Amino acid sequence: MTVLGDLVTLQGGGTPPRDEPRYWNGTIPWASVKDLGVSRLVSTVERISPGGVEASATRIIKAGHVVVATRMAIGRASILEVDAAINQDLKALIPRPGRRVHPNYLLHLLGASTAFLEKRATGATVKGIRSEVLENLPVPHANYDEQRRIADILDRADAIRRKRKQAISLMEELLRSAFLEMFGDPVTNPKGWPVKPAGELIEGLEAGWSANGEARQRAADEFGVLKVSAVTSGVFKPDEHKAVAPGTIDCELVTPRAGDLLFSRANTRELVAATCLVERDEPRLFLPDKIWRVVPRAGTTTTPYLRFLLAHARFRAELTKTATGTSGSMLNVSMEKLRGLRCPVPPFSLQQRFADLVWSVLRIKAGFATAEQDAANLFASLVDRAFSVGLPC
Incomplete structure (x- = not known):
């Protein structure tokens, strides 16, 4: 085992003065906790100007680096797809000179370490972790090729889990669409029921x-x-x-x-x-x-x-x-x-046709839910294995 601080340095950020309009709505993406939660961060809710960068402690982090929340949603992380500034609740993980660290490997490591980080959080109202907590996060020894292999396995398992979850969401959307097709908007009642x-x-x-x-x-x-x-x-x-x-x-x-x-x-x-x-x-x-x-x-x-x-x-x-x-x-x-x-x-017979559709879709959905849970369990097992003893070749 090693620790995260041996592999990367942490870079923090900041927030330009809110009462200076010229610092806001600029061309530079400015990431905060609310932007995280996706594996790849391609855009941010807010943007700042070059002057906003100069007037604050924020830093522009190059695309390809991992950023992680150290306050509120502790451990939530994303890989930047664009160059972006970050606020003070985030840390960017910058590989040390001579160290090669695969960003997807880091992303999965942080996802597996949420409990470790949350347990060490402090604060009366808003919980946060100090930089040294993140720096002392245990990391299994793995060279770059091994990191890439582990990340690839976990990416594929996660993709299966996400697709099955998305399929369940699409079934609910299917039923909403079928309702509107059969009965129309219930507020405007275009079918004149x-x-x-x-x-x-x-x-x-x-x-x-x-x-x-x-x-x-x-x-x-x-x-x-x-x-x-x-x-x-x-x-x-x-x-x-x-x-x-x-x-x-x-x-x-x-x-x-x-x-x-x-x-x-x-x-x-x-x-x-x-x-x-x-x-x-x-x-x-x-x-x-x-x-x-x-x-x-x-x-x-x-x-x-x-x-x-x-x-x-x-x-x-x-x-x-x-x-x-x-x-x-x-x-x-x-x-x-x-x-x-x-x-x-609407006519009861039409309602009954819709009911038959709903119960049929829900039976299929139940099967998908079981498959999604199986995929989630597999992913969790692989993550646990990867960051404890490593995945088998």
Whole structure:
């Protein structure tokens, strides 16, 4: 083993005075933490002028070098595809004279070292690491050819993982596109469907019970009360729950069942009124009072139609603007407001065709999700092997 400081020197950056307009909106890319998170950094949110470089501690880093965050998103890194200045929250890794270090190897090393770096972060509000922490990061001995070989293996494994993840995202986009093709924009209703209050489409809204659970995954003999985050993303996440001992339950539970539509009635303005579909029975989980099960009226509507209707950004905004609450961070949609929401109502047969498509795509998506998890596990295993004992030839 060696340490990172034996291979590279660290170069920091800075920020030109914000109150000097002539230093900003120039021609020089200026990278900060918010620009990282991609393996190859080709552009930045902000740009500065040559005068901004002269008036600050920033430095222009040549393309091909790795930059890494030492504050906030500690360890997040990217390879510069363009010459760029950096701010004070980043460090550029510049190979020492006579040292050849493959940038992709460094990128994967930093990705594998996030826990090491975060554990050594300090700060009361914004966490950060000192330069010596980064300089003392352990690095396995590997010559340049070996670094390149390891980086190539990890790049290919990561590409497989990313492509499978992208395929899952494309399926969701496919369903959104199919919804608009079949039913049109629900706000403008160009197909002229009859419009009715949601209360005429919904048979019932079933609220759960908010138990005092423990912040951990439930044991086999325990129940789990879902957190609002189980619904927020639009995809049901059964692992987002708190453990509840069976002996503490003294009421009838609302458990998620295959085909259910769940609705989050309370959250921030951006996240309230989130919905998701449940793909399998979860008898050991139950809903809190902040999540409702939306029961459709038979022969009138389907849960997939309601899910994509309520998830349409502008239609959902019509509902969220009715949310109330005294807190600026947590708002609530009442059952009355949801039932009063005016909804376009296409023929049930057309809704059923869409529902069949949704469930078919979700079954395929589940297979892709398993494959994506397998690819992620393989990538993690390869990374662990590469930076502990090295990958086999």
